[in-house]
Structures are given as C-alpha cells and as structure tokens.
Amino acid sequence: MQTLLARLREGNDPVDDRVRALLLGTLYTQPTSLAIGAINGVASAVIAAYVTDNRLLVVASILLILIAVTRVALSHWIGRQTILPEHARRWETAYEIGAFSYSIMLGLIAALSIGLQVNGHVQVMTVAVALCYGTGIAARNAGRPNIAIGQLFLSLVPVIIALFYVGSLAYIVLAITVTLLVPAMMSISLNVFGTLRQSITEAQNNAELAERMQILARTDVVTGIANRAGLNHELTEKSLALPADRKLMLLWADLDRFKEVNDTLGHPVGDKVLAEVAKRLTEQAPKSATLARFGGDEFIMVCEIDARKQAEDIASHVLGEISRPFRLDGERLTVGASLGVALLPDDGADIATLMQCADLALYHAKVGGGQTVSFFDAAMTRDLVRRREIEAELRAAIQRDELSIFFQPIVDLETGRIRAFEALVRWFHPEKGELRPDEFIPVAEETGVIITLGNWITSQAAKACAQWPEDVSVAVNLSPAQIRAPGAALGIHNALREAGLDPSRLELEVTESLFLDDDENTGRFMDELSALGVRFALDDFGTGFSSLGYINKFPFKKIKVDRSFVSGPNVGRKSEAIIRAVAKMGSTLEMDIVAEGLETVEQVNAVRDAGCNLGQGYYFSRAVPDYLAVMLLARERDEHEPRQQVL
Incomplete structure (x- = not known):
C-alpha cells in the first residue's frame, strides 16, 4: 500500500503542461465508450428503481441520469476542441467533477440495493455494474491516475461498506474480495500511467531535440542568422x-x-x-x-x-x-x-x-x-543571354582559329622609327562579321575565358616578334584574371620558349586595377618575369589611384599616358602640365613615356615637346595584320631616312 501511495504521489507531482494536456486528451478522445458506460449505468439504475419502486433508488436514478447526460454532452463538445497546455488544469477539474459524481452515484445505488435488501437479482445487477465500472475505468482513465483511482474508490467503497453492514458470510467474503481488488486495480492504473507518461515525455524530448537540431541546421554558425x-x-x-x-x-x-x-x-x-x-x-x-x-x-x-x-x-x-x-x-x-x-x-x-x-x-x-x-530590369536578361552566347562562341572561336592578332606600332618621336608593336586581338565572326574587343573582352574576363585567350595572344605575339628585327619588341596586354590564374608566369615562360624569343623583347602591359585586390601575388608574378628579362609597362596612366605608389613599388620600365590627356575632350593646359610632370619623372627614373591616342601632327609635337619619347595612335598607323607589320618594318629598314618624318 505504501508503494502504491508513493507512486500515486509521483503521478500527482507537477507535470509539464504540455504532457498534462496530452494525457488529459486521453480522457476525452473516446466519448463513445463514455456514452456506452453511461447507458449501462443508467439502465441498471432505472431497472432497479422500476423493479423495487423504492423512492431512494428512484431519486438516485434521476440524479445518475442527469449526471450521465451532462458528461456525455460535455465530452462530445470538448473532444472537438484543441486542449491548450494553459487550459489543461481547467478541463481536468471539469472532468473530475463529472467522473466523481457519476462514480459515487453508481456506488450508492449498488450500496442501497444491498442495504435495503431489495430483490436479489437487482442486487446482483447493481453490484456487478459498479464493480465493472470501477475496474474498467481504472484502465480507461489511467492517463490521469488521480481521476481513475478516485472513481475506483467512489464506485466500490460504498459497496464494500454495505456488504460489511449486512454482515452475512457470503457478503463478508465478497466485501474482502472487492477490497483486495482496489489496490490491484490501483497498481494497474499506475503502471499504465507510468508507461504513458514516460512515452509522452520521451516523445516531447525527442521533438524538442529535433526542433533544436533543425534550428541549428538552418543557422549560420559565424553570423547567427539563417544559412x-x-x-x-x-x-x-x-x-x-x-x-x-x-x-x-x-x-x-x-x-x-x-x-x-x-x-x-x-x-x-x-x-x-x-x-x-x-x-x-x-x-x-x-x-x-x-x-x-x-x-x-x-x-x-x-x-x-x-x-x-x-x-x-x-x-x-x-x-x-x-x-x-x-x-x-x-x-x-x-x-x-x-x-x-x-x-x-x-x-x-x-x-x-x-x-x-x-x-x-x-x-x-x-x-x-x-x-x-x-x-x-528585363534588359538584363537579354544582356545575359547575349553574354552567354558570346562566351560559348568565343570558346569555339579559339578552337576554330577565328581570332587574329593585329599590331599597332609604337614610334620613337625623335627618329620616327618603330620601336615596338602592341598586340591587339581581333575577332572576325563568320556570320556576324567583326566583333569589337569591348564586346567580347569583358565577357572573357568575367567568365575566365580570358586566361585561355590571354595565353594564346601572348604565344601568337611572341612568335610574330621572333620574325622581326632584334631592336623591335612586342607589347601584350595582360588581364588581372590572367595574372592571378595558377601558373600565370609559367604560361609566359612557355610562350617565350616556344617562339624562341628573347624575354627582353616582350613587354607586358598592366593597368592599375590589377593592384587593387592582390598586391602580393601580382608582385611575385612581376618579380619572377622581371628577373627573366621581361619588361613591364603601366597602361592607362592617370586614370586610376595611387599611380606613383605603384611605380615606386613595381618594376615598370614604361609608362603609357592615357589618351584622355592627349586627345580627350578636356585636353588643355592642365593635361599638358600633367604630361610634362610624368615625362620628367620618367626621364629621371630612366623609363620610356608613351603618349597614346595621337591623331594629329599638332598632338605629336605637343607630347614630344612635353617630354614623351614614344607615341602611338592613328597618326602613325592603325593596328595591322602581322604580314603588314613585317612590310612596315621592311620598308623602314630599306629607307635611309625614317619612315615618318616628325615635324
């Protein structure tokens, strides 16, 4: 008995409201079984009252009917509701009142039948109903053991008392049997409750763990926001x-x-x-x-x-x-x-x-x-389709030899002789005609095709330069993506070796944008090739940031003054002063200064007077195929005077 009471107290310990709500739901989930039990109890009570015509049994029957109808109606209504954890105790109290009232009335009707010594058949019927109800409810309502055991006591204790009160030998033996039945059914109720409680608690814990794991799986560990x-x-x-x-x-x-x-x-x-x-x-x-x-x-x-x-x-x-x-x-x-x-x-x-x-x-x-x-904007989609189309066609063009290298001369402003050629890529599409570099070069840089394209340009330019006089060099533009690619310096090495070209005849032109993101790797690349003899030129000088710092830090041998200072819309005294300052710096550092974009003789004279020693632009020549570049050099060498007299 002490063990049972201890387990009963354990069941009445404060339980998590969510667990209580789930267990309470077991009381309301089967209103049909509740209705069947109510009908059986009411039927036995009505029959007992009718057969005996006893006023007490009639009153007890009427009360039992009222309680039964109220309980069944309430159970049907609550069964359709969602029992929230915060309302669990309220609905549990309501169920307790109905359950205990119904149980005590069944027990009293059976006790009255015994105590009043009514018809023996009625006694057997009412006692059997009370016993069956008490034992059956102990298992059905085990989800809330205090209710189950309370109903067990209320339905059987009046019967036990009445049996002992009459005191016949048969009744006393029956009373003892029913008394022993009470702790046995209590044990069953508590065992069922313990199993239910443990299962629900474990399920809740597993659900909470799964929820925490799900939250972790959806959260970025560095920032704490979603991943x-x-x-x-x-x-x-x-x-x-x-x-x-x-x-x-x-x-x-x-x-x-x-x-x-x-x-x-x-x-x-x-x-x-x-x-x-x-x-x-x-x-x-x-x-x-x-x-x-x-x-x-x-x-x-x-x-x-x-x-x-x-x-x-x-x-x-x-x-x-x-x-x-x-x-x-x-x-x-x-x-x-x-x-x-x-x-x-x-x-x-x-x-x-x-x-x-x-x-x-x-x-x-x-x-x-x-x-x-x-x-x-919708236009972005059209532009993206166009870029993807160019990317695919450019990759194929490299394989099909649709690309060509043109060469634009860089001229000595004092002698008029060609000192170098800048290699420029041209794409002659079989269906779309010539595509401008500003159409496909940005796409090549964004997609990584520039690495393959840049290595191909360097290789073709080196092979062409190897056929020129030894005092003429070739300049190749390098993309930042090409320089940062693994094995970038090795690609230059291979191009020189395959062409059999002296490294000192190769100039690599880079822009200031190269240094904004990757000084360290760029420095290693330039140092390695400079040690081999390759020359570097800083292109588009004056359009970026911190140019003087780059000139001081990296091994440049040539500076190309951007065309905007020579032939742009803002050319004037300020631009001329800038060119003079750059030329003076170049002379001091023993660097060549190239003026880009020369189109008129006046521009040529102006940049030469400002101190530039090299020039490049349409005034001298547009970019030409390799065979025309060879012809320009041949004609220049055949003449005793410089090819282009600079005024």
Missing part, C-alpha cells in the same frame, strides 16, 4: 503567406573587398567582419524580414514591402551601413558592397525566378564597379 537551408525554408513560407496587395523584396549583397581582408588579416578577422555585417543588416531590416548568409561573403534579405520606393529606401540604408568603416581589433577596415534587388511578383512569379533576377541585378552592380545598388 542557405534556412533561407529556402523562409522564402517558401513568405511567398505562400504574401498578401495580394504586397510585394516581396529580395536584396542580395556581395561584399566588395572581403577577400582582401581574409588574405591580409586572416580568417578570424574575416569572421568578425561577417558577424558585424550581419548585425548591421539586422539593424536596418524590417522586423518581419529574413536575413541569411548565402555563402562566403554574400548576404540576402527578404521582406514584405508596399511599393518599390520602400525597397529603394531599404537598399540605400543597407548600402550605407555596410560601407561604414569597421573597427576590429584595432584595425580600421572599409569593405563596401554591391547590391542586387528583385521584387515578387514584379520581376518573377516564383521564388526561383526571383532569385535569378536578384542574382542578375547583383552581377550588373558588380560589373558597374561595385559599391552600388542595381534593381532588376
């Missing part, structure tokens, strides 16, 4: 719940100079930058927005908006926040970002299309120089 899996889930949810009069904004951000931070300061600092960017995005995002780190240094924000103007404001604030300098571990960092924005349903009818549009808008923002916001 790609979490983003996909949220995008689906938001698109399904989007009201008809609202729009869904997808903002895709790509940090502009994050690779530089990782390479120079290390990944721990890079992770702090990512976490800070996530924090700033969180501060700028609307409350209902979803933020995700899509991978690497890319972030995505998704939120509902009313109109495009709201999207423009959000994007502008986000760009401003990301562009603010960071202060991390004593370092002041400026990262910046490119942003692409697309709207649903304006730009796409589904999530997949929306993602593609935002990605394409981001691509245009990056191509435009970064640090800007680009909203999707």
